[in-house]
Structures are given as C-alpha cells and as structure tokens.
Amino acid sequence: MASPAVIDVNGLAALIAALQQEGYRVIGPIQRDGAIIYDEISQLNDLPFGWGDEQEAGMYRVRRREDNAVFGYAVGPHSWKRFLHPSPVVLWRARRRGNEWMIEEPVEDSPRLAFLGVRSCDLHAIGVLDRVLHHGSYIDPIYAERRESAFVIVVQCAHFTPRTCFCASMGTGPKATQGFDLALTELVEPDAHRFVVEVGSARGAAILQQIPHRPAEPTDVTAAEHAIAQTAASMGRQLQTAGLPAALLANLEHPHWDKIAQRCLACGNCTMVCPTCFCFSVEDRHDLTGTVTERVRRLDVCFTTSFTYTAGKPLRQSIRSRYRQWLTHKLATWVEQFGTFGCVGCGRCITWCPVGIDLTIEAAAITGREQTTEGVV
Amino acid sequence: MVKPAIATPAATNPFFPLPFLVISRRRETRDTVTLRLRPLSDVRLIAQPGQFMMLSVYGVGEVPISVSGLPRRPGELEHTIRAVGSVTRHLVALHxxxxxxxxxxxxxSWPLQLAHGQDVLLVAGGLGFAPLRSALLAILRERWRYRQVIVLYGARSPADLLYRRDLSRWLQRPDLVLRITVDHPDQYWRGQVGVVPNLIRQVTAFFEPANTVAMICGPEIMMRFTIRELQKHGIPDERIFLSLERNMQCAIGLCGHCQLGPFFLCKDGPVLPYSRLAPFSEIREF
Structure with a gap:
C-alpha cells in the first residue's frame, strides 16, 4: 500500500466532503446529550473538537479537554453495530387479497456508509460480526449489503487514558493494522494539529488522492507511534485470556455467579452497548384492517425472561443463569462457535453497567485467577 | 383454488417464507392437529425426518415445527401442532x-443411516412423538435395512395419544415392538400405566446395546430418565440421539435464542448425540 501521508484539519474537512461526493453517508462521532455518540455528520464542525470523557465502572461523563483534539475520547455508548446490524428492520411485508397473501420485499435504499472514527476494538468487533452474520453457513442479507459497501476510517487510540477498556489483553488494539480503508492518527500539537494517514485499500488510496495531503515525514510517523504506544501502556484493565473458555465452562456452578446475580439488574445495558452482541427477535405486526402485515426484527437482549421462552415458559428464569449465559457466550462458547472471543475489550459493558459489574473482575473470580492492579496473576 | 402468490425471492433472502396451502387437517387430540401442506410455488422443500420448518401465520408470527410425516406427493409437508402459544393456536385453527x-x-436429522443394520429404539413422550413419527415412517418404508425396531411411547392420558390409527396398525405388525403407556389412565384404559423410561426394561430382550441406535424426544425430565435407563443397559452416549427444543426465531443461527452452550440448536441441532450434550446436561437453566 501507499506510504503514510499527513493531512491537517482542513484535510479532514475535505475527506468528509470527498466521501459525501462519492455518495457515502458519513457517520462519525458527535457530542450530544452528554455523550460521544455516532450519527451522520454533514461537516467538520459536527465532530467533537475539544471533548473528552471520563469513564469508570458504572460511570461516564463527557469532559472539556484542554486541547482541541477531535478524537480525544474513549468509545462511547454507540458502536457501528447500530448501522451494520440496524434495528428494527422490516424483513418483508404481506398484503391480503381475499384468501391469498402477497409477500413483498420492503423497498429500502440500503445506504452506502462511511464510518469515520472506528477504533481498533470496534474494527475487530466488525470482524466478529462478519464471522457471525456474513461468513457462516447462513448470511444475513441486511448486514452483508451494508458491510460490503461500508468505507472504514480508523482513528487510532491516542491522547486519552483508557480506563474501562482492555484491548491489549484481547489482542484487538490499541493500534489497528489492517481491515480499514484509511487509518488516522491524530497529533495535537498547538501549531500543527494534523493526522497521519495510513492507506489500507485501493479505495482508501483513491479517496486520499482527492484531498490535500503531503507525504509523512519520519518524525510524523514516530510521533504517531509514540501517541499510540502511550495508550497501550496505560490500559485501565486486563483480562487473562489463555485457557479462559475451558476455565469458565468448568465453573458453571461456581458460587460467584450467585454473587453477581445479587448485583445484576438484568437491564441488558451491557448487551445493548456491546459492539458484538447480535441477537435479535422477530415479530409480526399488522394494520387495523388486517390486510397488511409486516415481519420485523429488532435487536434483543438475553437478559430478558422472554428471550428463552419455550413451550410455555422461560428456560432461564434466574438472573444468575442469564448473566452466566451472557458471560460464557462472550468469553467461552463464542470461541467454539466462531473461532474468536465475542469480546473485543472495548469496556462499554463495564462503563454502562448501572451497578458497575466488571466482566474482567467477574471472569477472574469465577476462574479463580486473582485480579490485581498489576494485572492477573 | 388459490394461485401461487408471487415468485418468492426466497433463494436470496432466508427470511422469506414460501406460500403453502393447507390441504388436510386431522384432529389428533383436544389441542393438537396434524396439517398436510402443499406448496403454492414450484419450489420443493425436502425435509428429512428430524428436521423442522418455520411455519408462518401472516400477521401473527412464525414458529419452528418438526416434520411429523413423509410427503405423500413430492414437496408436501406434514406437521403435528399443539396449541400452546398465539402462533400455534392460530395454526391449529387453520383449515x-x-x-x-x-x-x-x-x-x-435423525441418524437413520447410522441405524442401518442396527437395532433401533425410539422413545417418545407426549408431542415428542411427532418428530419421531417421521423417523418411524422412514424406517418402516425400508424396514429391511434395520434389525429390531422398538417404539416406546408415553402420553399423559389415553385422550392425549397421537396418531391413533397409526398406533393400532403398528400394534398389528410382527416386525415392530410397540409399547404404549399413559401417566393417568381413564376408566377404559386397559394398557400400561406409568412413565416411559419404565418401559425400557420390558424390551431389553429385543435389542443388543452395542448395536443399538436410540432416538429420544419428549419433555426434558422424560429424556433425562430415559438416558439414564439406556446408559444402565449399556447403550453408549454417542448412540443416544435427542431432539431438543428451544426458542427459535430465525432458524439459521443468527438470532441467538436457541443457544445451548456452544450449540445453536437450530443448525447444530435439533437432533444431537447425547455424548455432545452430556457436559451441559446437569447444568440447570443453561
């Protein structure tokens, strides 16, 4: 691929414009309602200049930064799942004429999306969703269509202190090395606010050609590497993954599950913010005349009792069993199903848990590996 | 006569149901019927015994239902349905x-190939007889491929017995060992009373444990005790096959509801050998 380039803030504006010119809807970070979320951006100023965040288990606040960094925040409550695996979706519509039903595919122009600001953990999360929804024996056509056309711009993690995330443990970051069209590393020097751009695809190279840029100097590249290395060195949490699936499955009746269940509210926040949680439910809804009916799917949460409703009653009645299902799926059975963990270490489930349940601590407790600030021993 | 609704793009979209016509409805019990379905399009859906279809009532929803019979004509389907929830209540009311x-x-599907040249033991409880009936019909159609064929069937009460015409025919067959039991007899019942697993010891003379393939479907507790009994008589775990039921909404391993440990029961199941399920079988609510 092409050697690294450098763009400035105007170049970033030009990048957004070039993508829009190519027919992409550009989705990027926005500071809204007290969080950094992802939504369609129309121009440079939509981006969260000067905003950072503060995160801990059960705690999230946006904070003004002292500098004017655009991407100076850790991941917020949204992930790209929101756009690749949207919810709700109408699967089909049927119309009745007399005794006969006519089924129609809903006419929907599937948008071409450009994702600006994909973190390495989230890039790996897309890779996980690829395995689940795109590379198996059955392909989800809705995901496939959006995924295949998506333009991915990574932003490497720099200029913030990761608190609840642990991508280094999961081997999913903080530096993304492949699987993107372009990757930016922000450098926030007072007189030289700029972005080192790595090109990951021909499509990425073509877009770069359309915007003002200069070749990266060795000093640019070194500064970028240094910024990412600082993030890697300051990981807030760790998870020992070696042997973890077998250790969890050997402890399905561990008393610690009961302890977690005493705290867990079964609210499902962890599944909703998780970038890989893919489960959905399907329901039919019809109009008042009974002549038009739609089959709709929406993302579902394995913490509800209805999730396992079978032959008249829910199968997982206790919160203990539902939390155990979620955690063992993420960190154990997922590996057997899809050849990868269902966790990318983004830390969202820790931050957004209203009672601050921390899966790195819980997994360590259940498998009898002690968790310390020095890591797992 | 209803014409094919449309050329359905099912080949490209796995969520599209194909239009079928109900061609017969047989009442089995108070709350259970067997429907025969004929395709309204040219697409033939060929199901093996043990497999299931997703049946849609437009405007109500969709449920997984095992095939309970063999097609009388190519492309036809037969399903036995009990009214349990809103979709099955509507299915049972179809005409x-x-x-x-x-x-x-x-x-x-059921391991019929594996059972060739073997003794075959089918153990059914309640509506669990539905998926096993399709296996039994396939076995009887090629009866010469199998050694002893033993069917054990338990129902709650005589009024809950499915396939009564089949049962009386099968009871006459010299090449089939059929034992029936009910939990709660009525005043006319002259047959056996008790739970299905208890029938196993009555038929041990008919099968050679090392050369037997067992297929089980029924309520969880019935399957648990049946497995124990079969193990006691020396049938290896990898020759005991179960058909399991869980909430299924997509049937293609994407919706996540039917998971049991590493398995998506919709695609890795519903029929699995007990040897693969054993690690999780004693874990409650797993």
Whole structure:
C-alpha cells in the first residue's frame, strides 16, 4: 500500500466532503446529550473538537479537554453495530387479497456508509460480526449489503487514558493494522494539529488522492507511534485470556455467579452497548384492517425472561443463569462457535453497567485467577 | 383454488417464507392437529425426518415445527401442532384452503443411516412423538435395512395419544415392538400405566446395546430418565440421539435464542448425540 501521508484539519474537512461526493453517508462521532455518540455528520464542525470523557465502572461523563483534539475520547455508548446490524428492520411485508397473501420485499435504499472514527476494538468487533452474520453457513442479507459497501476510517487510540477498556489483553488494539480503508492518527500539537494517514485499500488510496495531503515525514510517523504506544501502556484493565473458555465452562456452578446475580439488574445495558452482541427477535405486526402485515426484527437482549421462552415458559428464569449465559457466550462458547472471543475489550459493558459489574473482575473470580492492579496473576 | 402468490425471492433472502396451502387437517387430540401442506410455488422443500420448518401465520408470527410425516406427493409437508402459544393456536385453527408461509428445512436429522443394520429404539413422550413419527415412517418404508425396531411411547392420558390409527396398525405388525403407556389412565384404559423410561426394561430382550441406535424426544425430565435407563443397559452416549427444543426465531443461527452452550440448536441441532450434550446436561437453566 501507499506510504503514510499527513493531512491537517482542513484535510479532514475535505475527506468528509470527498466521501459525501462519492455518495457515502458519513457517520462519525458527535457530542450530544452528554455523550460521544455516532450519527451522520454533514461537516467538520459536527465532530467533537475539544471533548473528552471520563469513564469508570458504572460511570461516564463527557469532559472539556484542554486541547482541541477531535478524537480525544474513549468509545462511547454507540458502536457501528447500530448501522451494520440496524434495528428494527422490516424483513418483508404481506398484503391480503381475499384468501391469498402477497409477500413483498420492503423497498429500502440500503445506504452506502462511511464510518469515520472506528477504533481498533470496534474494527475487530466488525470482524466478529462478519464471522457471525456474513461468513457462516447462513448470511444475513441486511448486514452483508451494508458491510460490503461500508468505507472504514480508523482513528487510532491516542491522547486519552483508557480506563474501562482492555484491548491489549484481547489482542484487538490499541493500534489497528489492517481491515480499514484509511487509518488516522491524530497529533495535537498547538501549531500543527494534523493526522497521519495510513492507506489500507485501493479505495482508501483513491479517496486520499482527492484531498490535500503531503507525504509523512519520519518524525510524523514516530510521533504517531509514540501517541499510540502511550495508550497501550496505560490500559485501565486486563483480562487473562489463555485457557479462559475451558476455565469458565468448568465453573458453571461456581458460587460467584450467585454473587453477581445479587448485583445484576438484568437491564441488558451491557448487551445493548456491546459492539458484538447480535441477537435479535422477530415479530409480526399488522394494520387495523388486517390486510397488511409486516415481519420485523429488532435487536434483543438475553437478559430478558422472554428471550428463552419455550413451550410455555422461560428456560432461564434466574438472573444468575442469564448473566452466566451472557458471560460464557462472550468469553467461552463464542470461541467454539466462531473461532474468536465475542469480546473485543472495548469496556462499554463495564462503563454502562448501572451497578458497575466488571466482566474482567467477574471472569477472574469465577476462574479463580486473582485480579490485581498489576494485572492477573 | 388459490394461485401461487408471487415468485418468492426466497433463494436470496432466508427470511422469506414460501406460500403453502393447507390441504388436510386431522384432529389428533383436544389441542393438537396434524396439517398436510402443499406448496403454492414450484419450489420443493425436502425435509428429512428430524428436521423442522418455520411455519408462518401472516400477521401473527412464525414458529419452528418438526416434520411429523413423509410427503405423500413430492414437496408436501406434514406437521403435528399443539396449541400452546398465539402462533400455534392460530395454526391449529387453520383449515384446508388456508394459506400459510413456510421456510426450511432446517437443522439436523435423525441418524437413520447410522441405524442401518442396527437395532433401533425410539422413545417418545407426549408431542415428542411427532418428530419421531417421521423417523418411524422412514424406517418402516425400508424396514429391511434395520434389525429390531422398538417404539416406546408415553402420553399423559389415553385422550392425549397421537396418531391413533397409526398406533393400532403398528400394534398389528410382527416386525415392530410397540409399547404404549399413559401417566393417568381413564376408566377404559386397559394398557400400561406409568412413565416411559419404565418401559425400557420390558424390551431389553429385543435389542443388543452395542448395536443399538436410540432416538429420544419428549419433555426434558422424560429424556433425562430415559438416558439414564439406556446408559444402565449399556447403550453408549454417542448412540443416544435427542431432539431438543428451544426458542427459535430465525432458524439459521443468527438470532441467538436457541443457544445451548456452544450449540445453536437450530443448525447444530435439533437432533444431537447425547455424548455432545452430556457436559451441559446437569447444568440447570443453561
């Protein structure tokens, strides 16, 4: 691929414009309602200049930064799942004429999306969703269509202190090395606010050609590497993954599950913010005349009792069993199903848990590996 | 006569049901019927015994239902349905001439090939007889391929017995060992009373444990005790096959509801050997 380039803030504006010119809807970070979320951006100023965040288990606040960094925040409550695996979706519509039903595919122009600001953990999360929804024996056509056309711009993690995330443990970051069209590393020097751009695809190279840029100097590249290395060195949490699936499955009746269940509210926040949680439910809804009916799917949460409703009653009645299902799926059975963990270490489930349940601590407790600030021993 | 609704793009979209017509409805019990379905399009959905289809009632929803019979004509389907929830209540109320949507077939099938040249033991409890009936019909169609064929069937009460015409025919067959039991007899019942697993010790003379393939379907507790009994008589775990039921909404391993440990029961099941399920079988609510 092409050697690294450098763009400035105007170049970033030009990048957004070039993508829009190519027919992409550009989705990027926005500071809204007290969080950094992802939504369609129309121009440079939509981006969260000067905003950072503060995160801990059960705690999230946006904070003004002292500098004017655009991407100076850790991941917020949204992930790209929101756009690749949207919810709700109408699967089909049927119309009745007399005794006969006519089924129609809903006419929907599937948008071409450009994702600006994909973190390495989230890039790996897309890779996980690829395995689940795109590379198996059955392909989800809705995901496939959006995924295949998506333009991915990574932003490497720099200029913030990761608190609840642990991508280094999961081997999913903080530096993304492949699987993107372009990757930016922000450098926030007072007189030289700029972005080192790595090109990951021909499509990425073509877009770069359309915007003002200069070749990266060795000093640019070194500064970028240094910024990412600082993030890697300051990981807030760790998870020992070696042997973890077998250790969890050997402890399905561990008393610690009961302890977690005493705290867990079964609210499902962890599944909703998780970038890989893919489960959905399907329901039919019809109009008042009974002549038009739609089959709709929406993302579902394995913490509800209805999730396992079978032959008249829910199968997982206790919160203990539902939390155990979620955690063992993420960190154990997922590996057997899809050849990868269902966790990318983004830390969202820790931050957004209203009672601050921390899966790195819980997994360590259940498998009898002690968790310390020095890591797992 | 209803014409094919449309050329359905099912090949490209796995969520599209194909239009089928109900061509017959046989009442089995108070709350259970067997429907025969004929495709309204040219697409033939060929299901193996043990596999299931997703049946749609437009405007109500979709449920997984095992095939309970063999097609009398190519492309036909037979399903036995008990009214349990809103979709099954609507399915049970369908009549010949009604249109329904069908997706499938999905999942694994009964190990009939493996059972060739072997003794075959089918153990059914309640509605669990439905998926086993299709296996039994396939076995009887090629009866010469198998050694002893033993069927054990338990129902709650005589009024809950499915397939009564089949049962009386099968009871006459010299090449089939059929034992029936009920939990709660009525005043006319002259047969056995008790739970299905208890029947196993009555038929041990008919099968050679090392050369037997067992297929079980029924309520969880019935399957648990049946497995124990079969193990006691020396049938290895990898020759004991179960058909399991869980909430299924997509049937293609994407919706996540039917998971049991590492398995998506819709595609890795519903039929699995006990040897693969054993690690999780004693874990409650797993």
């Amino acid at each position: 010949p001439g009604d249109q329904i949507g069908v997706r499938g077939p999905f999942g694994t």
